[in-house]
Amino acid sequence: MEKFKYEFHSINVHKLTKLYNSKNISYITFHDSDYPQVLQEIHDPPLVLFFKGNKNLLTKHAIAIVGARAANKYAQTALDLILPELIRNNIVIVSGLAKGTDTFAHEKTIESGGKTIAVLGGGFFHLYPPENKALAAEIEKNHLLLSEYAPIIKPERWHFPMRNRIISGLAKGTIVVQAKKRSGSLITADMALEAGREVFAFPGPINDSLSEGTNHLIQQGAKLITSGNDILEEIILE
Numbered sequence: 001m002e003k004f005k006y007e008f009h010s011i012n013v014h015k016l017t018k019l020y021n022s023k024n025i026s027y028i029t030f031h032d033s034d035y036p037q038v039l040q041e042i043h044d045p046p047l048v049l050f051f052k053g054n055k056n057l058l059t060k061h062a063i064a065i066v067g068a069r070a071a072n073k074y075a076q077t078a079l080d081l082i083l084p085e086l087i088r089n090n091i092v093i094v095s096g097l098a099k100g101t102d103t104f105a106h107e108k109t110i111e112s113g114g115k116t117i118a119v120l121g122g123g124f125f126h127l128y129p130p131e132n133k134a135l136a137a138e139i140e141k142n143h144l145l146l147s148e149y150a151p152i153i154k155p156e157r158w159h160f161p162m163r164n165r166i167i168s169g170l171a172k173g174t175i176v177v178q179a180k181k182r183s184g185s186l187i188t189a190d191m192a193l194e195a196g197r198e199v200f201a202f203p204g205p206i207n208d209s210l211s212e213g214t215n216h217l218i219q220q221g222a223k224l225i226t227s228g229n230d231i232l233e234e235i236i237l238e
Contacts, residue, residue, distance in 0.1 A: 024052050024140070025124060025151055034058075042169040042195045046148035052124060053144040057117055062092040063231060064167045064192070066185040067101025067177035068210050075101050075178045075210075078202045079108050082175065085228025087114035094119065094170050096163060097132055097139075101177050101185075106135060110143070117170065120147040121163040122155025164188040165195075172235045173198030175225065179213030186213050189222065198234050200225045 174192040179185040204211025
């Protein structure tokens, strides 16, 4: 405990702020006026949000897209059906920069001229997964990278379920594209419901394990979607 206190008091705040500024890293706290109101409404909102990029995207209407890391061509086809109408209505796409569905969602949004927010499960100095470094650089430049973890914090397995509450919390609704029956995407859907947000699911073949989670959500009351209009019918844009 004494060692921890010593390390805490030895932090040079001015030096740390200078480092963040040199890396284009800013932050907002729960008590700041520009902290997203939609996040204030969720259970256990993050006390601090570190960000790189366009902070104004936090004030826009958003939809979250999550799904399997092992997502395949079917997920890409689903996103091709969903995204154009959302982007035409200036809706920001939120996801988690993970492999598979998240990557597809960010990339297709950018390709279609939309805006996207990537919520990370670790600090900016330890980008994960490393193969998405170029994608993260593009998002930082023209969109928004977001994390509740200080830049020096390495991603841990338990960070990602926590990260999911931010993904769903920033959005008016969460779309699950592909997911196995036991999936982190279903945790995100539960968090969306807990926050009083909409949950949408893209149906899939009954013999495909990647559709077990989405088909189950539909059985439980999530709205079955096949287009962006199916989502716009359920959310209020003010």
